Amino acid sequence: MEKIMNNDLVLEPSSPLKKLKSLLKQCYAFFYGNPPAIIGGLLLSIVLAGALFAPALATHNPEKRVARPHVAPNAEHIMGSTRSGRDVYSQVLHGGRKSLSVAISAGVIAMTLAVLVGVSSGYFGGKIDERLNFLTNVFLVFPQLPLLIVLAAFLGQVGSLVITILLGVTSWPWGARVIRAQTMAIRSKEFIISAEVMGESKWRIILVEILPNLVSIVFGGFLGAVLYAMGAEAGLGILGLGDATEVSWGSMLYWAQTSSALYTGAWWEMMVPAIALAITGGALALINMSIDQVSNPKLRTGPHMKLWRQLKKQADIRRGLR
Amino acid sequence: MSNLLEINNLCVDYVSPNGVARAVNNVSLSIAPGETLGIAGESGCGKSTLAFAISRLHKAPALISEGEIIYNGQDVLKMNNKQLRDFRWNDVSVVFQSAMNSLNPVITIGEQLTDVIMAHKKVSQKQADERAIELLNIVGIHGDRLGSFPHQLSGGMRQRVVIAIALALEPKLIIMDEPTTALDVVVEREILNELYDLKTKFGFSILFISHDLSLMGEIADRIGVMYAGNLIELGEAKEVFGKPQHPYTKGLIASFPTIHGPKERLYGIPGNPVNLLEIPQGCNFQARCGRCQDSCHQFEPSLKLTQKGHQVSCHLVEEVAAC
Amino acid sequence: MSFILRRFGFYFTAFLIAISFNFMLPRLMPGDPVEALFAAAQGRMDPAQMDAVREMYGFLDGNIFEQYLAYMKSVFTLDLGPSVLMFPVGVADVIAMALPWTMFLALGSLIVALIIGVSIGTYASYHRNGFFGQVVPPVLAFISNFPYIVTALLLFYVFGLKLDLLPLAYTYDPSLDPGFNWEFISSVAKHAVLPVGSMVLVGIATWVFNMRNAMINVLGEDYVTMAEAKGLSDMRVMSRYAGRNAILPVATAIAMAIGFSFAGSIMTEVVFNYQGLGNILLKGIVARDYPLIQAILLILVTAVLTANFIADLLYVWLDPRISN
Secondary structure (H helix, E strand, O other), X not given: OOOOOOOOOOOOOOXXXXXXXXXXXXXXXXXXXXXXXXXXXXXXXHHHHHXXXXXXXXXXXXXXXXXXXXXXXXXXXXXXXXXXXXXXHHHHHHHHHHHHHHHHHHHHHHHHHHHHHHHHHHHHOHHHHHHHHHHHHHHHHOOHHHHHHHHHHHHOOOXXXXXXXXXXXXXXXXXXXXHHHHHHHHHOOHHHHHHHHOOOOHHHHHHHHHHHHHHHHHHHHHHHHHHHHHHHHHHHHHOOOOOOOOOOHHHHHHHHHHXXXXXXXXXXXXXXXXXXXXXXXHHHHHHHHHHHHHHOHHHOOOOHHHHHHHHHHHHHHHHOXX | OOOOEEEEEEEEEEEEOOEXXXXXXXXXXXXXXXXXXXXXXXXXXXXXXXXXXXXXXXXXXXXXXXXXXEEOOEEXXXXXXXXXXXXXXXXXXXXXXXXXXXXXXXXXXXXXXXXXXXXXXXXXXXXXXXXXXXXXXXXXXXXXXXXXXXXXXXXXXXXXXXXXXXXXXXXXXEEEEOOOOOOOHHHHHHHHHHHHHHHHHHOOEEEEEEOOHHHHHXXXXXXXXXXXXXXXXXXXXXXXXXXXXXXXXXXXXXXXXXXXXXXXOOXXXXXXXXXXXXXXXXXXXXXXXXXXXXXXXXXXXXOEEEEOOEEEOOOOOOOOOOO | OHHHHHHHHHXXXXXXXXXXXXXXXXXXXXXXHHHHHHHOXXXXXXXXXHHHHHHHHOOOOOOHXXXXXXHHHHHHOOOOOEOXXXXXXXXXXXXXXXXXXXXXXXXHHHHHHHHHHHHHHHHHHHOOOOHHHHOHHHHHHHHHOOOHHHHHHHHHHHHHHHOOOOOOOOOOOOOXXXXXXXXXXXHHHHHHHHHXXXXXXXXXXXXXXXXXXXXXXXXXXXXXXXXXXXXOOHHHHHHHHHHHHXXXXXXXXXXXXXXXXXXXXXXXHHXXXXXXXXXXXXXXXXXXXXXXXXXXXXXXXXHHHHHHHHHHHHHHHXXXXXXX
């Protein structure tokens, strides 16, 4: 029935310039008429800009005592001050820098591992697949946060670099599993088989034919990994397992917790980093959700549905049904 | 003898992000009781769309925008939900292309037989089970299989199950959408023979959709040919097959190799199917037809009677007064 | 059947890996592991008890394999040693008190989130183009992806502190004694609202999306069209044909969600001072009670593995194609 409206992605190689143009076109199409994507994109840009330009935007040195403890938000300290008299606004900007760089780096590590494991598993199959898949499943089945907590506990207070590596090394399985499935699906498509028969080297096939078609799920997985890493950093931070001397959203929560900020009425010390985390997490999720919708055309609903409703109404009126 | 089903000026549109495509354009035809009407055409010509419209199975973004479908004096398109539910399967049942895909994989075939029986008739579960076993026997499957799941049956058996379900309420019309395309030739032959026996026994009409014109030539009473949403030829099977009038039908028949006679060169039909979002002015077939004249580029042709019962939609054909 | 056996084998292997990990942990730390372990004991344990712990850990003379076997033995006999933090209460007893609450929180919120999420997801798939399909999913996606800790903190602050609607800490009113009476049960329920609520908020989106996407895929299948062509009632088409099939991908997602749920429960317990394993874990970390920490990890892992296995069994029951 739907043969006429075949919106299947046509997976075929094309020139680099054409690819770039089509990428830009896809980006535009992605945002057009898609409020969640636009809102997510906007929020995320604000957060990233804040983190990136933290030195320029911050009003005070986040690590110095610049005010009396627990001052409520006012003109000079727009988000108030912490128990130790530090400016919360400057802290949240610099903290964002730290937390986001940890999260993004962890995401990069995780996705690199995921791609390596997933593509090898999916493309080479056989024994390699068996072993890698088993490894992936084992990692997946362990509850990761408790594992991280215990590791961190045994290693003592660790710096953010160690946290980044830990997070990256424990969150690759989710992506690996999806990438493996997708690689296997692509691998059985005819253009791969014909490339192999023509004698193209395996590496070339992987790089040129398979990877470009994985871009959207890899990117989606990357956003998911960043989201998870950010939350995990915050969680570890508030438990005191991160480096409490560096300014990050997690350590901000930790100091707020130890100073009983909520109970003493200095809600801003706790809520500002919490809301920063919330907004960033939510924005990432909206974008991720939109990517999912784009890759599965069935999930997409567009302006043409409105037209359909209009036409249906007209047809019903003609038939005397309304 | 009055017709079982009459389709008048049916139009079905698809609303897509790129525009509105007309998948079925102003098609009119009728089906008599007990006849086998075949509709042939290439993929995307609208034949399945036409067939599904009869039971109103289309969902957004498809839309039946114009026309009527008269069954037993009633327009199906104007029925309310209750009437439609009664009509479905009781009067018209459908056999889909792939039996594997049309059977629910997680419930037994027995349940898929009894649920339609119990939805339409007031019978007990036991009575429904008995009837289900009867139906399975009719299509040559042992009643033991009532508790089997679809994946436990072979391809041919699944197709038989689907036919058994189609017969469950003894409908007057069975729509078959490429019922044997997914099967190998041997099984196809078996199923078609059984089908013929059943038809003789129960007396239902069949609307047979296929791209396989030669198959249709063997089993249909009348054949209709569709191209790009239009019904371009309609007539007795022998006439359409033996003396095709429309250039497209001629092309289709010519592209079938025959086992008999000397080796002949095969001619296909050049070009690609029309993009329904960009239909040309005039005849839809002009890009691939070798013999266009001026009127072909300007005006859409419509069905004209050329001889007894044979209708063709082409500017090149002379109309003959209806006898 | 072989599917079930293979899955069990997998989980058992994973369990062994967890034990091995646990075995390695104290030996990973710099310095003499045994001394470090007892640094926190601060003289509260007498030499005999310290020896008992040594034995449990397998810190005997003998090579590493003998130590490994000794440790395995103590795990399988549930000899988890004395707790340093809660001395003289044994680790096993500490865990026994806290484990039920964590199971209640993690699994209870999972089930609630699942039921509500699947319903919303199903509804959103029919009304794909209306308010429910267009607005609700993105809003839920946004809210659900606040990190666990953030949602817990927000609920804690807004409903607990500011509005003072619900209790903020503990699993039940500490002045009450546990028992099957209304007072106790209602206290448990009241104390559970915020923690469970916060976990449900975080967990709900995955079910909404999983179910919605699964339904949309299934609704496009031929067998659903055929069910409609058969003139079956909407109810039957939606439940027995569409829903029954859409639930399968959702069921596979349950396994992953279990791990997340237990992880999230740790954070939630910390914020609400809920007396579950997560809470004890944190206290153990602060007090450097290594036997306790390791035991909790082992128990958590075991709980997750078991829950996963049960989820697999559920899937076999749901999908007749698997058991062949």
